[in-house]
Amino acid sequence: MSRRPLTIGRLAxxxxxxxxxxxxxxxIKLMPPPARTASGHRAYEEGHIRRLAFIRRARELGFSIEQxxxxxxxxxxxxxxxxxxxxxxQTHLDEVxxxxxxxxKLERILAETVARCSGDPAPSCPVLDILTTQKRA
Amino acid sequence: MSRRPLTIGRLAxxxxxxxxxxxxxxxIKLMPPPARTASGHRAYEEGHIRRLAFIRRARELGFSIEQxxxxxxxxxxxxxxxxxxxxxxQTHLDEVxxxxxxxxKLERILAETVARCSGDPAPSCPVLDILTTQKRA
DNA sequence: CCTGCACCCCGTAGCGGCTACGGGTGCAAG
DNA sequence: CTTGCACCCGTAGCCGCTACGGGGTGCAGG
Numbered sequence: 175m176s177r178r179p180l181t182i183g184r185l186a187x188x189x190x191x192x193x194x195x196x197x198x199x200x201x202i203k204l205m206p207p208p209a210r211t212a213s214g215h216r217a218y219e220e221g222h223i224r225r226l227a228f229i230r231r232a233r234e235l236g237f238s239i240e241q242x243x244x245x246x247x248x249x250x251x252x253x254x255x256x257x258x259x260x261x262x263x264q265t266h267l268d269e270v271x272x273x274x275x276x277x278x279k280l281e282r283i284l285a286e287t288v289a290r291c292s293g294d295p296a297p298s299c300p301v302l303d304i305l306t307t308q309k310r311a
Numbered sequence: 312m313s314r315r316p317l318t319i320g321r322l323a324x325x326x327x328x329x330x331x332x333x334x335x336x337x338x339i340k341l342m343p344p345p346a347r348t349a350s351g352h353r354a355y356e357e358g359h360i361r362r363l364a365f366i367r368r369a370r371e372l373g374f375s376i377e378q379x380x381x382x383x384x385x386x387x388x389x390x391x392x393x394x395x396x397x398x399x400x401q402t403h404l405d406e407v408x409x410x411x412x413x414x415x416k417l418e419r420i421l422a423e424t425v426a427r428c429s430g431d432p433a434p435s436c437p438v439l440d441i442l443t444t445q446k447r448a
Numbered sequence: 449c450c451t452g453c454a455c456c457c458c459g460t461a462g463c464g465g466c467t468a469c470g471g472g473t474g475c476a477a478g
Numbered sequence: 479c480t481t482g483c484a485c486c487c488g489t490a491g492c493c494g495c496t497a498c499g500g501g502g503t504g505c506a507g508g
Binding site: 224228231232235236245248249251255256257258259260262263264266267270271273274277278280281283284285287288291292293294295296297298299300301302304305306307 | 361365368382392394395396397401407408410411417418420424431435436441442
């Protein structure tokens with residue numbers, strides 16, 4: 175119920191997004207071009223906050239810009255289909271799981287290797303050993 | 312024990328790295344500029360393979376280019392100090408663990424949400440709900 | 449000897465998803 | 479009236495490559 179004009183700065187902080195990012199989203203047509211004041215300043219409405227907040231939460235959940243484009247289209251009131259949304263989300267979940275597995279493997283190797291470090295100013299080091307060892311994927 | 316000249320293509324495949332990436336590493340001074348044949352082709356030596364393979368393994372372990380620069384300096388035979396190497400690796404391990412934790416949280420939220428999808432062409436969808444819900448970090 | 453082809457040369461632009469910079473207006477409070 | 483912030487715009491930079499285009503080189507087969 176704010177009466178102040180919805181400038182880009184206010185929109186950005188209302189949605190918890192960087193101001194420059196809002197302009198970027200407009201450039202790549204993720205956000206629609208808003209109305210302008212006589213002097214050319216952007217004038218947003220409540221709906222823009224909701225859209226931007228949606229985008230922000232989707233980004234936090236790691237969805238790509240293109241996936242968000244799809245989700246936004248599917249989120250249109252007339253259009254919503256849980257099955258189609260589920261497909262996008264499942265694809266993303268699969269990608270997240272793949273990255274997670276990779277990162278976990280990495281963590282294990284690094285943790286084991288670092289743990290074997292003496293911490294001495296010695297010339298032999300397990301970390302360098304693992305990087306120098308001839309092993310091919 | 313190969314007698315064939317070590318061209319960039321051979322070096323790249325010996326170390327398991329893309330050819331363009333080798334030239335990129337040279338541009339950013341991660342690989343030293345090699346000797347050249349009369350016609351200007353790069354002529355590498357065995358040492359270059361070892362250095363490039365080191366870089367590749369470090370990249371696979373997720374070290375940044377700048378971290379690798381440091382590791383390569385510390386790996387110099389005269390220079391090696393396990394304590395200093397350990398510090399770089401520990402920093403990287405901390406970063407990996409932070410990403411891992413974030414990604415795990417993400418995975419849980421996505422998995423839970425997707426699991427609640429009906430799969431119907433219904434207008435209500437848990438995935439859209441979570442993106443539309445007003446919650447601020 | 450000539451042709452064809454793989455390999456090499458170089459510089460530059462593109463990817464994703466922003467972020468920063470620079471130089472210019474608009475506008476409101478003190 | 480002046481200060482100073484918020485906004486305007488276009489462009490370049492970040493990381494770590496990858497791709498593209500338009501050439502030149504080197505070697506094997508015919």
